[in-house]
Amino acid sequence: MGKTRFLIVSDLHGSDIVLNKTVNAAKFYGIRNIIIAGDLTGKLLVPIIKLQGEKYSLNLFGENRVVDGSKLEEVKKQIRGSGYYYKVLSEDEYVSMEGDKEKIKAAFLDEMKKGLDEFFTKAHERLKPIGAKLYLIPGNDDYEEVADYIQHYRTETVVPFEQSIVEFEGEYELAGYGYSNPTPWHTPREKSEDQIYADVKKIMEKSDPKRTILVAHVPPIDTKIDKAPKLTPDLKPELVGGEYQMVSVGSTAMRRIIEEYNPLLGLHGHIHESGGIDYVKNSFGRTPVFNPGSDYSAGILRGLILELDGGKVKNYLFTRG
Incomplete structure (x- = not known):
């Protein structure tokens, strides 16, 4: 396996500012591929x-x-x-x-699709001339109708891969999964841990783990990239001594999948405040897992540039812009 270098972002949540920065990032950073790990659309x-x-x-x-x-x-x-x-x-x-x-929902969906159309058009216009591509999956906050719309919007430049596997740079493959485990907010695309495990197992059974990059919106539980503030019964962050109490909210199923199949690496999102890197140990060794984090509401694009060489992570750089 040779070298490849790409950008991973997540949780853009419909912000025109960070969506524009995303499609401009390929030329700015000198990379050919961008991966979006879910939650493309806004909430209001x-x-x-x-x-x-x-x-x-x-x-x-x-x-x-x-x-x-x-x-x-x-x-x-x-x-x-x-x-x-x-x-x-x-x-x-x-x-x-x-x-x-x-x-209200019909009007909301219509505006979300219009926003996606504008984004995909810009992506095609700006990425095609430099030979770059945009790979993406929906997340838990993207309505099912939006997820279906994304999955059927496929061009030579825009490549959706929800619950499927696509070739990546000729030597790797991307396996995508955008649902999350249950959240306190009852978002549009949530499933039980058992359902998530069954779904992702089907995908991984068709993959070659030695060359598979697992792009799953929800991170594995009990890692540095799945920490979020503990909530009170009325869904407010719990403060003790003036500090937020952080707890793991990732997926037990996703951790189990990584432990059993040992993909090349895991790329995740979902938990905006927990950008970073960690490792999931398994009988094969350990799998690096990443979360670029998100500051979309401030107009900041948080990302992660990864360089793979010979099937291993050679370098990584977290970005803010």
Whole structure:
């Protein structure tokens, strides 16, 4: 196996700022391939209500605002930069949609798909000329409809590989899995540990572990890359002595898979505050596992540049930009 060098990012959550930085990263860092380990879409749709006299009303970041039409584009940019989506509605349209969960979800999905289309188009336009590719899987926060949309959006530049295996650089293969174990927030794509184990086992049975890079959104449990604040019953971070109490929230199934199959390495995300590297020991030795972390809400793209040589990790560099 020869050398290959690539960038891994995760948990971009719809932010136009970090999505743009992602597609620009190939040229900036001089790499040919980018891997996104899930959670491409945002979590909130902001209704912008058109009032009389070219005025617009909205609630953004908990603040009710009325803005002049001349400021509307600036507000839209701020919303998309934060990872949220927006929809401009008349007062009648807003009233008809308010409280209708099906209409709200349909509008939300429509805006998410529009955002993905824009991102994929930019990726194709900017990556194709330099011979680079974007490999991606959805995560637990991406709706099933979005995951299906991503999986069927395949070009010579954009390569989805959810619950499948794709060739990578001719000598390696990527095995993808985007579901997470249950979370307190009951996100769209969660499964039990038993279901995760059965799903990923099927994938790994078709792979060659010696050349397989496991790209799984959820990290293995009891590692340095799965630590998140312990939550109170009302889902607030628990503070003791002024410090957050950190606990492991990763997947027991994912750890079991890595222990049993010993893939070349594991690339993960999901836990934004736990970017880093750790190792999962098994009967074959140990498997390095990575999480680039995420600061999408601040407009910061956190990433990890990995260099493989001869089937082993030769170098790695965590990035922020």
